[in-house]
Amino acid sequence: MDFPAHPNLTDAYLEGFGLTNGASVRLARPTSPEGVAKAFGLARKDNRRVVLRGGGRSYGDQSLLGEALAIDVSRMKSVFNWDTAEGLLDIQAGATLEDVWRFVLEDGWFLPVTPGTSRATLAGALASNVHGKNNLLAGTLGEWVEEIEVVLPDGSLRTVSKDDSRFWGFVGGLGLLGAIVRVKLRLKRVVSGEVDTVVRQVPDWDAQFAAFEEFAKADYTVSWVDGFSSGRGIFTAGWHVPVAEASTLRAEAQGISPAIGLFSKSEAWRVLQHLTSRSDMRVLSALRYRMGGFPTVQKSKRQTLAAFHYPLDYVPDWQRSYLPGGLVQFQAAVPRDEARRVFQKQLELCQKARMEPYLVVMKRHRPDCAMLPYLVDGYSLALDLHRILSREEDLRRLYAEMAEVAIAAGGRVYLTKDALLTPDQFSRCTPKGGLTRFRELKKEIDPDGLLTSAQNERLRIATVRR
Ligand SMILES: Cc1cc2nc3c(=O)[nH]c(=O)nc-3n(C[C@H](O)[C@H](O)[C@H](O)COP(=O)(O)OP(=O)(O)OC[C@H]3O[C@@H](n4cnc5c(N)ncnc54)[C@H](O)[C@@H]3O)c2cc1C
CATH class of the missing domain: 3.40.462 (Vanillyl-alcohol Oxidase; Chain A, domain 3)
Incomplete structure (x- = not known):
């Protein structure tokens, strides 16, 4: 499938869901991984940092950064494959959870894990590794994903499967390692809505x-x-x-x-x-x-x-x-x-x-x-x-x-x-081992700290001096 590579740049003011934080950004709304890669390149040229944005349903400063180039993936919603026998959906990660359930329900499938809003994108939901009212039995959304595709800050496109040691860095990584652009998600069988x-x-x-x-x-x-x-x-x-x-x-x-x-x-x-x-x-x-x-x-x-x-x-x-x-x-x-x-x-x-x-x-x-x-x-x-x-x-x-x-x-x-x-x-509520691995991965993937967020700068999750 071909999508335009142009990232569609405008100026915008974005807010967190709780309306306590906001930021003026240069906004890119690409429709393809090439468009995402191009946006990373433009940010480098412009000497701007990059923040990733999905449905804007995180409450605070997770998807914001003043003067940054914000890459909003929410126009990327195309379905690549839908296996109705196995309940395996291959889809662009800008689709919202609502897009997903509306698409699969009629075939007898539903989201295996869903937060209390369906307006989150798959990309944003995976970046937060969201949970639902069935967390004890079903785990988090990431546990139902077979594979993701990510655009790294150097513009390269990578497939990261569940058994790749980096998977749980991208999933739950708050958009600090790369832009998730495609997801293979296993759905849950239902016979009634x-x-x-x-x-x-x-x-x-x-x-x-x-x-x-x-x-x-x-x-x-x-x-x-x-x-x-x-x-x-x-x-x-x-x-x-x-x-x-x-x-x-x-x-x-x-x-x-x-x-x-x-x-x-x-x-x-x-x-x-x-x-x-x-x-x-x-x-x-x-x-x-x-x-x-x-x-x-x-x-x-x-x-x-x-x-x-x-x-x-x-x-x-x-x-x-x-x-x-x-x-x-x-x-x-x-x-x-x-x-x-x-x-x-x-x-x-x-x-x-x-x-x-x-x-x-x-x-x-x-x-x-x-x-x-x-x-x-x-x-x-x-x-x-x-x-x-x-x-x-x-x-x-x-x-x-x-x-x-x-x-x-x-x-x-x-x-x-x-x-x-x-x-x-x-740092006191985050296990040291995981945090160290995450920071090592950040150094390896994004050595000049192109990708960040206001929350990352505030909490110093994985910051890089520039
Ligand atoms: C009413 C309401 C109820 C909620 N209930 C729950 C709940 O029950 N359980 C739960 O777990 N959460 C819940 N949430 C939180 C919500 O599910 C998460 O904040 C989710 O991450 C929002 O996704 P989003 O697409 O809106 O992303 P955004 O809010 O835009 O961004 C969230 C994070 O994802 C990153 N990101 C965005 N795009 C990408 C990308 N392409 N690649 C990588 N990273 C990216 C951002 O940088 C940011 O760190 C709720 C939120 C609301 C408003």
Whole structure:
């Protein structure tokens, strides 16, 4: 297949998903590996550094760098091969997860691992080695990839298969080694486009952990935690519907409604913007908890795969309701035996600072394979914190305290969500062996440090002096 090699350059202002970080860049939107290689060459000529950009769903400064040349791969979506018998998809890495599930579902396949947004590209999702609500059983997205193609900063195109020792540097490497441009991904067999769920109100931390243990074999488990409480929330377990229902496999049947109540979806964030004070959120959280039913009652519900996995995609631009400050998300995975104590402490710290998280999500995890791993055998808590401009320093302090509690317990901070970690905290929560190998690889592949990001410069993950 032939694609133009022109990288299509413009000036642009890019932001992280949390709207706390932004950067003016020279933007390249190539459609081919040749276009990506050409963009690397132009950056060298222009004496600019390069940052890689996918769907812009990472929260902070991962896909940003002021004055850099940003290579955005999101126009690269072509399918090279689709083996419907084996469920093996060969596709350009700029395809979003939504592009993928819409394409394969009708043939009885779905994403084996998916984050809570389908707007991420495969390239960005692999650079973060994302996980889903089935992390304990299915691992991370990288574990389902047979092979990737990457354009290195010198412009050369390389195929990197799973058994190549560099694979887990590119996957989970936050775009610091090369641009992923093509992916061979194994999909998961499904016979229905729906999920059966049980939804249970859980009154405290003990009940939260007990529910995760009880449903450890479910296809999916996740819990919402009331950030104003001492651990109460609503736990959900889900199973793929095992009965063949061809009509539910049509992408249209996954339908996302165009309106929410009286409001059009595209305007919903404007309404939400008036509900982001602490007192509103306290009331809304309590209401949400009550709607979960009584602790002993368990509700059963059948949902489409899209509604189950991507509830936040239903409200476009919901993150804008946090403006003008935006939101910072903190997510750390903590070893199983320490999780209860750490999560309780983290919520207490938020409450003491009067900066309660407006959305808190708890998940069960197993360790991941990347050179820069972020998961452990345990649990993670993801907390959305409203960035109030007049309380910037308080937020920084709170974030640092939450990170310290997690790191002291052997936890790891998830870098794709981060905006405020310090270099010292990063190096203390990253295993030395993997980090050393990653830095060696960086020196070998990108000796003059062409490829970087604002997060890399902030945390000194693998920086090269120029
Ligand atoms: C609502 C929401 C829910 C989420 N839920 C989850 C979840 O449940 N689990 C989870 O794991 N994550 C979750 N995330 C995080 C998200 O999945 C990751 O941040 C993902 O990396 C975003 O991909 P992207 O395409 O938007 O990439 P971007 O945000 O644009 O970039 C992310 C990283 O990928 C790098 N990159 C971009 N393109 C390339 C390329 N071609 N080659 C190599 N590197 C590249 C960038 O430099 C950057 O470091 C969620 C995010 C949102 C907004």
